[in-house]
Amino acid sequence: MGSVLQREEMDTIAELFASRVFDFTQQVVYFPIRHHSPACSYHLLQTIAAYQPQIILIEGPDNSNHIIDVLAHEDTKPPVSIYYAYSAEQHNYSCYFPLLDYSPEYVAMKEARRLGIPARFIDLGYGSRLESLEHGHDIKRENEKVSYQDEKLLTSSAFIKRICESMHCRNFDELWERVFEIGGIRKPTDAFVREVFAYCYLSRQCYAEETLAEEGHLIREAHMKTCIAAAREKYGKILVVTGGFHTYGLIEERSHSYQVKQIKDEKVYPMVYTFREADQLSGYASGMPYVNYYDTVWKAIQKKEQQPFHRSAVSFLAQLLKNLRAKGETVSVADAIEGFNLVKGLAVLREKSEGGAYELLDGVTTAFTKGERSIATERPIETLAELMMGDVIGEIAKNDLDVPIVRDFKEICKKQKLQLKTTGKSQKVLELYAKESHRQASQFFHCLQFMEVEFCQKESGPDWKNYRNVNLVRESWNYSYSSYVEARLIENSLYGGTIKEAAINRLEEVVKQLPLHKSQEAARWLLQAILMGLEETGAKLFALVEDSVKHDGSFTSLCQTLKTLSILNDQRRLFALRETERLAQLIDETYYNAVTKIYELTQPNPDELAEIAEHLKYLHMLAGKGDESRADEIFADQLRDLLAHDQLPAQLEGVVTAILCDRGELAQEEIARRARGYIFGTPDRMLATAQYLQGVFTVARDIFLYDERLVADLNQLIESLSHEAFLQVVPELRLAFTYFTPMEISMIAEKVATLFQTTVEEMVRPAIDGQTLRQARELDQAIQKEFAKWSLT
Structure with a gap:
């Protein structure tokens, strides 16, 4: 130097x-x-x-x-690491x-x-x-x-x-x-x-x-x-x-x-760390890269190896060979031998006594990928980089300085048999209905997600908050431990010494900010509290929902609240709810308040039409299930008044008509009659046919399966549209038919095939490309000219 x-x-x-x-x-x-x-x-x-x-x-x-x-x-x-944190100026x-x-x-x-x-x-x-x-x-x-x-x-x-x-x-x-x-x-x-x-x-x-x-x-x-x-x-x-x-x-x-x-007031704690976070290439961008590689070199130095870098290269090439074979790659011992010879040769060429990390990377690039770097040959380099980075996680000796919430977290993980020894991803499948310990694990995971600890992620299972996959009985979670988990836990230690205590205090902070007139928000956080197993906060939120329902003037918000409360009622055994009678009364009250707000839908936000249609369908599904027969009568009256409005959007007209027909308030033919009113109406009404059908199919899609004339009428509409109008209607029509199952689509296809006197197989045959059509047209014209010469017809 x-x-x-x-x-x-x-x-x-x-x-x-x-x-x-x-x-x-x-x-x-x-x-x-x-x-x-x-x-x-x-x-x-x-x-x-x-x-x-x-x-x-x-x-x-x-x-x-x-x-x-x-x-x-x-x-x-x-x-390991020392963690420092403090707050100033709201940061x-x-x-x-x-x-x-x-x-x-x-x-x-x-x-x-x-x-x-x-x-x-x-x-x-x-x-x-x-x-x-x-x-x-x-x-x-x-x-x-x-x-x-x-x-x-x-x-x-x-x-x-x-x-x-x-x-x-x-x-x-x-x-x-x-x-x-x-x-x-x-x-x-x-x-x-x-x-x-x-x-x-x-x-x-x-x-x-x-x-x-x-x-x-x-x-x-x-x-x-x-x-x-x-x-x-x-x-x-x-x-x-x-x-x-x-x-x-x-x-x-x-x-x-x-x-x-x-x-x-700066917080200072000892905490575990990981190789991945310590590595310059993926962690905090300070110090040396390839921490697992240099850890291996350090161990070789301590053992007084004469060539610690070459010793490490042999170790990593052997592990690389093993890992690549486990991934299904075709590699041989000869590749590893060639790689090591390249490490030594490059060291001599670069005037080094031994080949280091960069000679190892270059050697593997040449020996395993044959020097051709591409997506297809990238796996050996990626695998080697992972090995050189490592996935080791440290341990901290027992001490009086550890954070109570971190200790509580680790005790729960030990009880639930969660793997904290490596930084790799692990999976936990929970039988929610069969095992109490699994329900407790689910509550633990939901608490950590709410606290943004970055430890776990749900891969599959019922999504109660969005009302999706609620028929599933298992939850599958992926989780991974790192020092970031401890850091987030330490940050949450401001709220309490245990996971449950911290989650309760954080949730109560959220509850204080909730507006009284939005029952939807209160109900959503009530469900969140119950998913986390926070009974004390859940009781406070339940009272808040009761109060909010009385002050909420939004149809959409009340319907969302009703869905959330119905989920709690349907899953009261899973959630171990106690005040089931009080919950049933609140559901009836929310239903009543929601149906009395239907009048506000005469001029809805166009972007909310699909959501409103689903809400009306949900109210129809609940009708007659509760004790409020008076609310059911109001629901029917409100729908009739809404249908009588001359400016009602087509999609709402479709769903309201379908609901009233299903309730017996209107004849079944009314759906098809109104559909024809759109199909054969003014140009504007013709273009709104698809929206009307979307509303109908939300509740009564079977009308299209048994009414033969409706299929023929819709075909007539499509044939009568101009090219520009057709392009405008097609996306809405496609959206309307997404309500049908694959089997129902097949039944509709048979009706369309019958209409055109063909078969379903013929209809689904791939379209002829433009070049073939042009060639066929040119051939047809040539034949006609030839026939004309010979006076043939």
Whole structure:
């Protein structure tokens, strides 16, 4: 690396390094790192052993020092993270401090615990860091930083771009692996640390002081200096482990002072993390990519393997072969052998002692896809990338700092036998009617969905809220555990210490905002409460629905409320409802209020016609089921008055006519008579025929199956339409016939075939294409000309 850098700068760097950074005779020794670097961790262990510090100071928010013992505990298994969250100005802010087995910060904590010396974080807390910056919230909103370990300036400097070009590396990560990971573990520790410091120093020199201040680096370094100065008063040998970008800032003489705003109510918790979230390619965009790959390299380094990268390549090629075969891919051992030979060959070509992650990717691309990247050959590369990322999830040692709601969540998952050991998707099929434990699991899943925990997703089963698939008796849920789940649970801890308590308090917040005159909303949340098993809130919501029904003046809203209440009544055994008589009375009252509002439908919103038709059909289905015979009479009277209105939309006329005929209020012939009034009416009425039929078919589609004349009349209408009018009517006609089942469509097809004196098979035969028709027409004309010459007819 030294040959690439300017000699005068390297002299300055060498002097700084020897006298102020890595001098073991000094009270303070600085160890610059890149986050999640196995090579840095390897040399950090060598440094600790050689220097024997009395305390290790680590770059990390100092308001989480109380968590270090938990993280360094032998029962804690990385990947893990520290979670930070606080609220300000009606905005919620959160970030993560991920730690892997090979993260230098984590290695420092573990080694300090093993040696019996203290380890301390010395950086600003997340909330204090944002609040202390000028326009801090604006920066946060525009460029949200998910991770505290931000390496944006370090990895994107002009210096890095130049050195990548000089060393023919595709990106910074390939450069880092080549110089520091593969090359670094074979170098003496002082040489390795000097090169890391040089690289970070030169990257930092590419930025003006204003940029460093705006990004928050200067205020953080000032705070870290204060912590280091405090440690000087108590300890004789101090090792400071920070991101290399900050090392020069910590040794530089700077007289600036900063006003730090302390945030007292910031939440700080230890939590599990996953490889997927820690990976730069899919997670928080900081640190190194391919975390599972480098974890394998780190394990090989700890075992003192002579070639840890080649050892890892063999392991991943073997696993790749196994996974591809499991997916049905045709691959052979010869492909894997060729891939490994390419890894070694590319390493020699690129002047590396071993082939790393990028040689492995290139080797597999050539050996398994034969160099042809396409959708058909992409699976080996995708599978390898998944393997190199990994799906491991960490564990946190038992402690008094864990969040009660997280503990409750895990206890419920254990009781329900839900898999939390991996990040892959799992499935849970629930027998809602057969098993009480399954009903409890369903309530648990519904609570988590309501709280937006991002743990589970229902794939199939009854959709009570939208009145779909209500005849199904099973629910199928997919679920997947990750640190995001814990983060969302921690956010919900504001509402309670258990899942049920938090869901109740969140739902009660929603209920407070509900308008009194919209019973539909209250009923929907009542159903939600019951699905979640929240009986206490359900009782309050039931009273709210009763009140809302009295004040609701909307026909549509009342009908939606009636549907929701009817679902609760029909499923009262499943939902274990107690006040069934009170529910039945409320259904009767809602039905009565709904039918008395039919008068408002004389001038409905055109976009709501289909919905209104379904509501009228539903009221017709419920008629006579309750105790309110007076309401049924009002329903019939309201429909007759509505039908008498001369400006009633065609679709509503169709559904009202069909309902009255079904009730015996009108003769069955009235449906066909009114249909012919549209078919043979004015041009405007002709075009409205399809809407009328949609209304009829909503309730009485069988009219089209037994009335032979109606089929012939509709055909006459179609034949009489102009091309433009036909194009206008066809979409509505198609929509009308969607009400019929496939068997009924076949019956209609037979009637149409009879009308045209043909067969159904002939009708469904594919149409002749235009070119064939033109050729046939030209042939026909030629034959006619030939016949004319010979006076043939």
